[in-house]
Every structure is written in structure tokens, then in C-alpha cells.
């Protein structure tokens with residue numbers, strides 16, 4: 001597999017670093033012993049069964065919840081709420097924001113969200129247009145979310161995360177509820193963003209297959225512990241079968257493509 005970690009020739013730095021990290025919610029440890037470094041500039045899957053703490057992992061990196069033990073850094077700094085270098089698409093984002101909102105207004109909130117009541121200036125408008133353009137949503141920028149397909153809605157969700165040119169994008173199940181063609185289109189968009197912006201992208205997924213050709217590695221939550229491994233390490237029948245609690249086969253086609261299937 002070719003090295004996907006360094007698309008535009010920048011020196012590779014560490015995007016995310018965890019040392020002996022545990023996370024607790026409501027007095028219960030969700031996962032523990034997270035010690036790993038994620039190199040910058042690659043697409044990384046975040047995998048684990050329902051309730052294993054994938055969303056919790058993203059919230060930790062956003063500074064929305066503190067570690068109960070250990071240290072976390074994102075580009076060398078302790079995570080802090082409202083970090084403009086991190087773009088976030090929450091799980092169920094499109095349902096949560098309401099269907100009546102216009103796409104442009106939704107993306108504008110990323111610019112003006114901290115200054116309610118103030119007018120957008122020309123630079124703000126340009127930033128919103130650039131984000132909509134970057135995801136291929138310019139044509140329906142003035143439509144309401146309700147009239148868009150799931151794939152189009154997901155593009156707008158990614159646009160609001162791109163405002164401010166983040167170095168790290170965190171996407172929580174962006175492929176959920178999309179048909180195969182729309183999954184492919186969103187994956188192609190992520191690959192293009194990774195290549196053109198050298199952004200590091202963490203993507204929570206239940207099925208790695210649509211992403212496999214573009215993946216640098218994966219964070220995986222196994223038996224209550226957080227790990228990171230390269231694609232070669234993680235796309236492994238024993239590991240994935242253990243992780244999901246069902247038999248998973250890893251298949252390599254004659255053309256060299258890799259995919260997983262359950263049987």
C-alpha cells in the first residue's frame with residue numbers, strides 16, 4: 001500500500017497524541033489505557049461496537065470532556081472547546097439542526113456563531129461561499145435542508161465544519177443512512193479534502209469498506225481500551241472479529257484491493 005500520510009510533501013507531524021488516557025462518563029469508565037500517536041495528514045477510521053466510546057473519543061479531542069486520567073494533545077496543545085483548528089460534524093447532525101434552515105445560514109453559523117446579532121462582513125461571506133464551494137454544494141446553497149438528499153445534506157454538514165480551514169476534521173458517522181453511491185461520493189470528497197488541504201480526518205464508521213482505499217490507519221476501541229494501528233495492523237480478521245464479536249473475513253482481490261466481509 002502506498003504511503004497516504006503525506007499527500008503534499010509537508011513534514012509529517014503528530015496530529016493527536018494520547019498517553020495513558022481514560023475517559024469516564026457518569027462515574028463509569030468508558031475506555032482506558034489509550035496511548036498512541038496519530039500522524040497528521042491522513043484519513044483515519046474510528047471503529048468499535050455501539051456504545052464503545054467512539055463519539056466520546058471525538059468529544060475528548062474537541063475538549064468537550066476532560067480525560068479522567070492521562071494526557072491528550074491535538075497538534076501539541078491540550079484540547080480546548082471552540083478550537084478553530086478543529087472542524088466537527090456531530091452524529092445525526094442533519095436531523096439535529098432542523099430541516100427548515102437554509103444551507104447558507106447553517107454554514108454561516110460557523111462564522112458568526114459566537115457573535116449573534118452581528119452582521120456578516122465580506123470576509124465572512126467569502127468564507128461561507130468557499131466552504132460551500134469546497135464540498136460542491138454551491139448550487140444548492142440557498143435551498144433549505146429539507147429539500148436536499150442525504151448526500152447533499154452531508155456535504156453541507158461538512159461545509160460548516162470546514163469554515164476556518166481546520167487542520168483536523170472529526171466526522172461522526174458521516175456515511176450513516178447514505179446509499180452506496182452517496183457513500184462513495186462523500187468518501188471521494190474526504191479524499192479530495194485530505195489531498196488538497198493536508199487536513200487530518202478522523203471518521204467514525206461502522207463499515208470501513210467504503211474508506212479502505214484512502215485510509216492511513218484506524219483508532220479502534222477493543223475490550224474497553226483505545227488503540228491506534230496502521231491499516232495493515234487493523235484490517236486483520238482476528239482483530240476485527242474480536243472487535244465486533246462476529247466472524248469478519250479480510251479479502252484481497254486479484255487486483256490487490258482489500259475489503260472485509262462478515263459471514
Ligand SMILES: Nc1ncnc2c1ncn2[C@@H]1O[C@H](COP(=O)(O)OP(=O)(O)OP(=O)(O)O)[C@@H](O)[C@H]1O
Nearest residue numbers: 025026030048049050051052053054055056057091
Ligand atoms: N453523558 C453521559 N453520561 C453517562 N454515560 C454516557 C454519557 N454519554 C454517553 N454515555 C455512555 O458512554 C458510552 C459510550 O458512548 P458513545 O456515544 O461514545 O458510544 P459510541 O461508540 O459513539 O456508540 P454508537 O456507535 O452507538 O454511536 C455508552 O455506553 C453511553 O451510554
Ligand SMILES: [Mg+2]
Nearest residue numbers: 054055091172
Ligand atoms: Mg456515537
